[in-house]
Amino acid sequence: MHNQYxxxxxxxxxxxxxVMANDLVDFRAKAGQIHALLGENGAGKSTMMCMLSxxxxxxxxxxxxxxxxxxxxxxxxxxxxxVGMVFQNFRLVQTLTAAENIVLGDKSSxxxxxxxxxxxxxxxxxxxxxFGLTFPVNRxxxxxxxxxxxxxxxxxxxxxxxxxxxxxxxxxxxxxxxxEQLFTTLQHMKNEGKTVILTTHKLKEVMASSDxxxxxxxxxxxxxxEKSATNERELAQLMVGKELGESMPLLARTSGKRLLDxxxxxxxxxxxxxxxxxxxxxxxxxxxxxxxxxxxNGQKELAEMLTGLKTWKNGxxxxxxxxxxxGSVRSAIEAGIAHVPENRMKSGLAGxxxxxxxxxxxxxxNVERSRFGMLRISKNRAWSASLVQQFDIKTPNLxxxxxxxxxxxxxxxxxxxxxxQQPLLMVAVHPTQGLDVGATEGVHQxxxxxRENGKSVLLISEDLDEVIKLSDRxxxxxxxxxxxxxxxxxxxxxxxGMYMAGLQNAEGAAG
Amino acid sequence: MNxxxxxxxxxxxxxxxxxxxxxxxxxxxxxxxIDSAKKENTWWLPFISVVLALLVCGIFIAANGMNPFPVYxxxxxxxxxxxxxxxxxxxxxxxxxxxxxxxxxxxxxxxxNIGAEGQFAAGAMAATAVTIYLPxxxxxxxxxxxxxxxxxxxxxxxLLTAIPRTYxxxxxxxxxxxxxxxxxxxxxxxVFGPWKDPDGMNxxxxxxxxxxxxxxxxxxxxxxxxxxxxxxxxxxxGFFMKYTRTGYELRLIGANPEAARNAGIRISRHxxxxxxxxxxxxxxxxxxxxxxxxxxLMYGISPGYGYTAxxxxxxxxxxxxxxxxxxxxxxxxxxxxxxVQTIGLPSSISEMLQGAILFFLIAGGTLSxxxxxxxx
Numbered sequence: 001m002h003n004q005y006x007x008x009x010x011x012x013x014x015x016x017x018x019v020m021a022n023d024l025v026d027f028r029a030k031a032g033q034i035h036a037l038l039g040e041n042g043a044g045k046s047t048m049m050c051m052l053s054x055x056x057x058x059x060x061x062x063x064x065x066x067x068x069x070x071x072x073x074x075x076x077x078x079x080x081x082x083v084g085m086v087f088q089n090f091r092l093v094q095t096l097t098a099a100e101n102i103v104l105g106d107k108s109s110x111x112x113x114x115x116x117x118x119x120x121x122x123x124x125x126x127x128x129x130x131f132g133l134t135f136p137v138n139r140x141x142x143x144x145x146x147x148x149x150x151x152x153x154x155x156x157x158x159x160x161x162x163x164x165x166x167x168x169x170x171x172x173x174x175x176x177x178x179x180e181q182l183f184t185t186l187q188h189m190k191n192e193g194k195t196v197i198l199t200t201h202k203l204k205e206v207m208a209s210s211d212x213x214x215x216x217x218x219x220x221x222x223x224x225x226e227k228s229a230t231n232e233r234e235l236a237q238l239m240v241g242k243e244l245g246e247s248m249p250l251l252a253r254t255s256g257k258r259l260l261d262x263x264x265x266x267x268x269x270x271x272x273x274x275x276x277x278x279x280x281x282x283x284x285x286x287x288x289x290x291x292x293x294x295x296x297n298g299q300k301e302l303a304e305m306l307t308g309l310k311t312w313k314n315g316x317x318x319x320x321x322x323x324x325x326x327g328s329v330r331s332a333i334e335a336g337i338a339h340v341p342e343n344r345m346k347s348g349l350a351g352x353x354x355x356x357x358x359x360x361x362x363x364x365x366n367v368e369r370s371r372f373g374m375l376r377i378s379k380n381r382a383w384s385a386s387l388v389q390q391f392d393i394k395t396p397n398l399x400x401x402x403x404x405x406x407x408x409x410x411x412x413x414x415x416x417x418x419x420x421q422q423p424l425l426m427v428a429v430h431p432t433q434g435l436d437v438g439a440t441e442g443v444h445q446x447x448x449x450x451r452e453n454g455k456s457v458l459l460i461s462e463d464l465d466e467v468i469k470l471s472d473r474x475x476x477x478x479x480x481x482x483x484x485x486x487x488x489x490x491x492x493x494x495x496x497g498m499y500m501a502g503l504q505n506a507e508g509a510a511g
Numbered sequence: 512m513n514x515x516x517x518x519x520x521x522x523x524x525x526x527x528x529x530x531x532x533x534x535x536x537x538x539x540x541x542x543x544x545i546d547s548a549k550k551e552n553t554w555w556l557p558f559i560s561v562v563l564a565l566l567v568c569g570i571f572i573a574a575n576g577m578n579p580f581p582v583y584x585x586x587x588x589x590x591x592x593x594x595x596x597x598x599x600x601x602x603x604x605x606x607x608x609x610x611x612x613x614x615x616x617x618x619x620x621x622x623x624n625i626g627a628e629g630q631f632a633a634g635a636m637a638a639t640a641v642t643i644y645l646p647x648x649x650x651x652x653x654x655x656x657x658x659x660x661x662x663x664x665x666x667x668x669x670l671l672t673a674i675p676r677t678y679x680x681x682x683x684x685x686x687x688x689x690x691x692x693x694x695x696x697x698x699x700x701x702v703f704g705p706w707k708d709p710d711g712m713n714x715x716x717x718x719x720x721x722x723x724x725x726x727x728x729x730x731x732x733x734x735x736x737x738x739x740x741x742x743x744x745x746x747x748x749g750f751f752m753k754y755t756r757t758g759y760e761l762r763l764i765g766a767n768p769e770a771a772r773n774a775g776i777r778i779s780r781h782x783x784x785x786x787x788x789x790x791x792x793x794x795x796x797x798x799x800x801x802x803x804x805x806x807x808l809m810y811g812i813s814p815g816y817g818y819t820a821x822x823x824x825x826x827x828x829x830x831x832x833x834x835x836x837x838x839x840x841x842x843x844x845x846x847x848x849x850x851v852q853t854i855g856l857p858s859s860i861s862e863m864l865q866g867a868i869l870f871f872l873i874a875g876g877t878l879s880x881x882x883x884x885x886x887x
Binding site: 307346347349361 | 753755759
């Protein structure tokens with residue numbers, strides 16, 4: 001047995017329906033090491049870790065803990081085997097204190113008086129001190145900062161005796177100072193002989209903190225190596241892959257007319273942080289512009305800003321020669337901006353309503369669809385039927401709740417609605433997420449048809465292959481800023497990958 | 512030791528684990544999950560809830576030393592078995608139908624208006640104000656004026672909840688409930704104070720309405736024209752939701768508020784509109800009650816119609832046709848409750864049944880989202 005590895009996952013396969021999240025992955029980690037699992041969003045890192053912590057069960061494959069075959073049936077079971085996971089969104093009870101959260105579920109004593117809790121508090125404080133974690137033990141969670149809450153989560157796993165600690169994207173919510181502190185803690189844990197695994201897509205952190213690095217891409221483990229044997233550049237390459245995806249044959253662009261001109265806009269997140277920071281770019285008529293970037297770097301805000309769901313500060317946006325109204329969905333629709341939102345069932349379609357109602361979303365105000373405040377029912381049904389036919393949407397009938405359709409047909413429905421509006425610009429966010437190969441191809445076809453008809457598309461996608469395949473130009477954003485722009489002819493995964501990872505000193509300055 | 516750890520695919524999923532013993536001493540564990548994404552049609556839920564409520568209350572009746580079956584039979588016969596009972600039931604159905612429709616409209620877009628009681632009182636007061644301050648109006652105009660005033664008053668009372676909700680994100684549950692007390696206490700003030708009938712032997716009520724101020728009744732019964740209001744309101748509601756643009760917008764908001772926002776619908780404005788309608792309907796119910804049944808504004812005019820309306824709306828699953836059935840059922844429940852008083856049971860038995868029905872409805876709504884999955 002390989003006793004040197006505290007964790008061994010062999011030939012792990014995990015399928016969700018028809019989607020392959022993990023495909024024959026071998027993963028090993030040693031005790032007394034910080035192991036970084038690197039990969040883009042959707043590469044399958046979290047799924048792997050969720051199997052280790054008992055949230056999911058592998059479709060096939062084996063998990064060995066300390067050299068022994070182990071079936072991890074549930075999170076509870078994982079704890080018993082010494083596996084603790086700190087999730088990206090914490091699992092804490094907001095109104096209980098930090099100490100109460102940590103001892104929650106502790107069944108060692110039936111009677112939980114003040115004395116018992118006091119003892120436990122001392123125990124918790126001792127653990128916290130040992131690993132250099134400071135947080136107010138007696139304050140309710142909602143009063144704690146995000147960094148402190150994370151420390152509570154870490155102590156929770158340690159208190160339960162975890163020898164293997166998994167942190168899922170631990171720094172995504174932290175300030176740089178807090179992240180620094182976290183890494184010190186991880187060092188402490190490592191020195192205590194614990195196995196620390198962290199998933200991340202931030203190259204700098206990986207290089208700064210880990211001992212061993214495994215890179216995942218598209219559900220597969222690409223490479224695993226000691227940190228000393230690699231560098232940021234290589235990691236970026238491994239993360240995004242080398243091979244250039246085939247691109248669609250595109251006709252040369254004719255019109256050079258500027259359609260959308262965004263100059264120096266800021267968008268603020270709730271906490272006063274900037275989601276978009278002096279962002280400037282433009283889209284011409286008949287052009288597909290791809291926005292590449294790691295999730296959470298401002299893509300969502302960009303789409304929401306253009307479609308009127310979010311307001312921008314400073315700067316200006318001109319659309320089709322006129323200033324775009326700030327924060328008005330109606331004027332964005334009327335100006336000719338269509339929107340394929342990120343999560344179609346969450347924000348694009350109303351699952352319990354039928355086909356007709358869902359098709360009417362954007363056009364029900366037109367005279368064609370309603371008159372004198374009344375919907376033109378029979379006309380709308382005929383119109384819906386023609387769209388269903390035109391876009392080949394497979395549905396039992398026009399009143400079927402759309403949640404009963406397949407993902408591909410839902411997306412076709414959404415595209416039918418948006419394209420029928422004859423938009424000048426379509427803002428498509430992850431348009432092929434969760435779709436099978438055939439449906440993906442269909443969506444790509446629709447997008448390039450729009451381009452052929454002289455319309456423009458702003459394609460926001462995490463799938464770099466898709467962006468490269470379809471776009472005339474690719475803009476890379478990082479931390480809300482445009483860090484690079486690549487023309488189709490020079491599309492180069494490596495370069496784009498470097499931009500995406502925030503390595504701005506990459507050769508070839510932003511174009 | 513880890514039951515609090517939400518595990519699963521859907522947000523807010525809760526898991527509790529249990530191990531059930533299998534035949535050959537082999538253990539298998541099961542996990543109960545709440546599948547919030549599940550949206551099966553649970554049309555049977557209202558029926559089961561009513562049956563379970565009857566069952567549970569039957570136990571209470573039996574504990575009081577009575578056989579529940581004759582008691583239920585007496586309730587049923589009292590409410591539906593005689594012409595008198597039936598008209599009485601219909602009389603109670605009217606305010607329940609109007610208030611129930613009002614709250615149902617609000618619930619359609621997830622605005623939790625529990626202030627129908629106050630809106631009802633506001634409408635009743637406004638209608639009475641017409642009789643007191645405009646006594647010499649041409650008789651043909653009296654009833655229409657009372658209707659307009661009561662709808663306006665109820666609507667304004669609803670807006671008092673909607674405005675803070677829309678502009679300051681104030682929880683409508685709290686404001687609508689609190690405004691009930693304001694309205695009910697204001698009504699007490701009027702009937703004990705300035706509006707009290709000087710010839711009324713100190714009875715806390717206004718002067719009896721004149722014939723022109725009273726709604727016409729059917730054939731010497733107590734059943735009044737308010738029934739027609741209810742029927743018209745239901746028909747209008749069904750028509751409005753299905754055929755109008757605004758109705759479509761409300762359906763969208765109800766089905767998926769975020770998608771509605773994406774379609775350019777301003778939800779906040781619709782909350783104002785909906786609360787105006789919701790309050791207006793309850794206000795109309797208040798007018799129908801004073802003008803059609805009591806013929807005066809008096810102390811304790813509503814036995815909690817506004818609250819019962821909440822149960823009526825849920826039992827109907829907010830469906831127009833369902834509202835007709837459930838308000839009729841609850842009207843019968845109130846009348847049936849009175850009829851069992853003669854055999855020595857308190858009429859509050861009907862309130863107990865109402866409460867139990869709501870309890871089972873809500874519990875059933877949650878339980879039907881549970882899934883039992885095998886984990887071992």
